Amino acid sequence: MKTADPELMRAINRFHVMDAIRRFGPIARVEISDRTELSATTVSAITAALLDDGLIITHQLGGIRDAARGRPRVMLELNPAAAYVVGVKLAPDQITIATTNFRADVLSSLMLPIRLQRQPVSVIADLVEDGIRRCITDAGLTMDQISGVCIGLPGVVERVAGICRASPIFGENDVPFAAELTARLGGVVATIDSDVNLVTLAEHWFGQARGLDDFLVISVELGLGLGIMHNGELFRGANGLSPDLGDLMVRPPSGNGSARLASVASETSILAEARACLTGTEHEHAFRLGRGMEKVVELATTREPHIMALLEHAGEALGFAIANLITLFAPPKVILAGATLAAGDALVEPLRRTVGELLPPSLADVADIVVHHWSDDIWARGAAAMTLRDLYGAPWNTTGPAVHR
Amino acid sequence: MKTADPELMRAINRFHVMDAIRRFGPIARVEISDRTELSATTVSAITAALLDDGLIITHQLGGIRDAARGRPRVMLELNPAAAYVVGVKLAPDQITIATTNFRADVLSSLMLPIRLQRQPVSVIADLVEDGIRRCITDAGLTMDQISGVCIGLPGVVERVAGICRASPIFGENDVPFAAELTARLGGVVATIDSDVNLVTLAEHWFGQARGLDDFLVISVELGLGLGIMHNGELFRGANGLSPDLGDLMVRPPSGNGSARLASVASETSILAEARACLTGTEHEHAFRLGRGMEKVVELATTREPHIMALLEHAGEALGFAIANLITLFAPPKVILAGATLAAGDALVEPLRRTVGELLPPSLADVADIVVHHWSDDIWARGAAAMTLRDLYGAPWNTTGPAVHR
DNA sequence: TCATTTAGTAAATGATGCGGATTAAATCTG
DNA sequence: CAGATTTAATCCGCATCATTTACTAAATGA
Structure with a gap:
């Protein structure tokens, strides 16, 4: 049990100040005071300590002066070298x-x-x-x-x-x-x-969910993952376990029984199936070279029927799972990320359609589903x-x- | 943004003290001090204020004295009349x-x-x-x-x-x-x-999950509900919405397409189907009297085939949904509650079996699924x-x- | 009777946040 | 150009709170 003492108080407020400085770039003490609702005195004390520790630096010449009068603001920002x-x-x-x-x-x-x-x-x-x-x-x-x-x-x-x-x-x-x-x-x-x-x-700090305290991230790569931001905190299961989206069960494309999502909609499964149905064609070679996904993307742009069907099944399975997640969490935003999304609309369109079909009317418009293409180093x-x-x-x-x- | 000030400190600690008194019945100040890790002085101050406000009362004659020596403990407990x-x-x-x-x-x-x-x-x-x-x-x-x-x-x-x-x-x-x-x-x-x-x-306070900070409750009544306790806090979706389990999509019994869980496993749907397949039999009368569920329970004990199949489908659908929930939250305990569970093993056994089948091996043993029969006023x-x-x-x-x- | 033990309280200390007065540094005004 | 004005930041004093240390309270045991 975390007991509340003055030290905890300070830690909380210091974190709020740090967070404001991180989020709002070069920022003056007054503005920190406004945003955090801490008194100017407290902000002054905390920033003094942060400066003393070299965690932040001052940035004179504040640049834009909102009002042309009065003592100029001293801007504060994170010390990159801290x-x-x-x-x-x-x-x-x-x-x-x-x-x-x-x-x-x-x-x-x-x-x-x-x-x-x-x-x-x-x-x-x-x-x-x-x-x-x-x-x-x-x-x-x-x-x-x-x-x-x-x-x-x-x-x-x-x-x-x-x-x-x-x-x-x-x-x-x-x-x-x-x-x-x-x-x-x-x-x-x-x-x-x-x-x-x-x-x-990363989405919360730099990406499409900046300032958004509730959203989901679905990563579609070789495996499938789910990230949950809830009340501004990363949600972790009991014991701090992160859930594995690929282990969710979905309605399978064959329409019979049930299947693990990973076996229908992960890049691994898509590649395996694509390879199977392209065996004996001119395209087979690409899979041997480990260029399978590029080939799938290429064939998707030419609307090759087998590939389209395959991606449609994957999209529908993802849509099934996402509809259920929206039902559970009612997040205002769902972000799709990951390399497999290069397949584009052939995957995403059936996904959106399925979510739309399966979502209960009361939740029809709560979640904005967006795709975020990111470079690897992000x-x-x-x-x-x-x-x-x-x-x-x-x-x-x-x-x-x-x-x- | 909640700023941390002395008042917040006090509120937090007061809550911890109240919580200790609520949970551990008549309890001495020393023990509160031990459990909350607050200093004896702080506990003394807070309990004095609580006594002053009439929220708690003292209970002399502490009863069991652990050590026979020393000044006797003064037990504190919630004032029922507060x-x-x-x-x-x-x-x-x-x-x-x-x-x-x-x-x-x-x-x-x-x-x-x-x-x-x-x-x-x-x-x-x-x-x-x-x-x-x-x-x-x-x-x-x-x-x-x-x-x-x-x-x-x-x-x-x-x-x-x-x-x-x-x-x-x-x-x-x-x-x-x-x-x-x-x-x-x-x-x-x-x-x-x-x-x-x-x-x-209620489960957290008086029931099977006392002292457990992560668990799920699935209520099976006329509708279906999901309660999530996470880190000792009730989890609510974005905007404080509570999810409706009945809106989840599951694999349907027909093995084709998909269906809303509520249309397969809620008491409403079970009754509708039972009535349909019992039309023209001696049992039909019970449904007209609104005694449908009693009749279903009765027929389940006699292992009437139609009813058994129906309950099996419902149990499997619930199992499908619960397996997915366990995959997401990895809760150490899942509690099934609600009037429909009177149907007993005919419903619960297929449920357990399905969960076992669908759960990924890594999560096979994390969740203990228990049934809790509760009276209505609880x-x-x-x-x-x-x-x-x-x-x-x-x-x-x-x-x-x-x-x- | 008096030492011992345990429970609970009082006084002193230090950390903290806050409000109001004060200083700092710029522009505006006559 | 000197003083007024305005805005930013800080200083000072105060109140709250948790903690440590010393003390009192109330029982048992020898």
Whole structure:
């Protein structure tokens, strides 16, 4: 049970101030005071401590002066150099890594197209470690300047325990991957999280859901993921487990029995089916080269009937699941993200149609379904943001209960 | 944005102390101090204020003395007479009302078997008002002693706005039922909430989920409801909407297309189908008398094939939905509640089997599915508890930031 | 009777947020 | 160009609160 003492008070208010500075860029103390509804005095005290700790910096010449009179505002912003973090995104066929500063600006990024599946955990950890070290060097930094590393991966992840319960990446279950990496990074703490949670946070911080406190993110990649933002907080299941959307059961395309969503609508299943129905055609070659998805996208633009039917089934299955999620959460926005969405309307149109058909009338218009095409390193940026989020809220150095120096 | 000030601190700690007293019955200050991790002094101060306000009372003669030496503990407990509240549960065919004291002990209860469907809102409000007044009188109280009224009803309810978005009870949507009743009760504030939320809270306070901070409640009555307890808090969708489980889409029994869960597994649908397949038999009469569910239960015990098949379909559909919910929330416990469960294993066994079949292996054992048969007035007790919960947390009289008198 | 033990309270201390007065730094005005 | 005005930020004093330390209360045990 968290007991409320003055220290907690300070921590809460400090977080609010940090959050306002992060969200509203260079911002004057008065405006922080307005937005947070804290008194000017309190804001002054907190920002003084933050400046003292080097977490924020002043930015004289405020630029736009709203009223031409009076003492000019001193703008405050995050000190980009206050901390550096690394974000990693693991996908079955590629590792993406990004180094960012305290403002979540990407300083360097790295993409390693490596097939991770079937590799032992230690090999994967080695690859990630090498990539992280390389990426840090690329950014002109050294390991001891790094405040934290966050690794996002598909599947069921228990963040607080640092354990990956199940993932297409690992052959085994219950992999303590956070500890595995922390051990390799010489004192730098690594955390893990579900990859969708990272996109969800990224959407909240930089993306289409800025300022929106309730929304869902559906990631459609080799696996399927669900991120839930609820009341401005990432929703995690009991024990901090992240749900795996692919494990949801849906109405199958054959119209008979039931099927796991992952077996109908994930990139993995789409590729497998596409390959099956294109065997013996001129297109088969692309699948052997690992260029299957490009071929599917290409054939979708030419409206190849088999592919269209296949994508329609996938879209309908996703629509079924999403309709149920909207029924449960009534979110004002649903964001679709992930590489598979390159297939475009052939996938998304049946999805929207199915959601429209299945949603109860009372919820017909609550959710705005949007597609967000993102570059790969943004996922890694989301991972970095996850670490920064902890740093912002952490009892930082002396910013805590006023250690006198 | 909620700013943290000393007053908030006090409110939080006061709530923790109240919660400890509520949960652990007669309890000494030392033990509160242990459990809440607040200092003995703080507990002393807070309990003094609570005593002063009459919210708790001392209970000398502590009873069991753990160590035979030392100054005896003074036990504290909720003052039953500190406040009285009324809980109401609306079902399509009956109104249940209960008056409780501050400890949520039921003082009087009332059950009105009235068919509410198709009645105009004002008529329903009149009926509820009359029932409330009657129930208060039965408890030996008067209206001005009542601190609050909470009405639970099936469907989609927006608690904070006091609006029922959609319900089988009302013919219309967006009914401002809370305002409707508050206007009739002469100053006593009425709130509304989804009926499952009330059971969920009741399970958390008095039921099978005491001390459990994550669990789901599935209510199977004329309608279907879902209650979610997450991190010790009732989970509500965006805008404070409560989800309606009946609107979820499931795999239909015919194995083709998809169907709304309510059309397969609610008591309404079960009765309709049972009536259809029993037309022309000796059993038909029971349905005309409105005794359909009793007849279904009776036939289930004799394993009548039609009924068994029907209940099996319903159980499978529920299992499908519940498997998906477990995938999403990974709750350690799922509680099934509601009148329809009287059908027993004919319904519950297929449900368990389906959940077992559909759950991904990684989640196979996380959730314990239990059935809870409850009497009707317990639902109303849950409604009362919902009001008490607000009272416990409210800035009470002078217990707030020390108004000097 | 008096030491011992446990429960509960009082006084002192320090952290915190807030309101009102004050200072700082610019523009406006005559 | 000097003083008035305006807006931003800070200083000072106060009230609240939780905590630590010392103390009192009320029982048992020797």
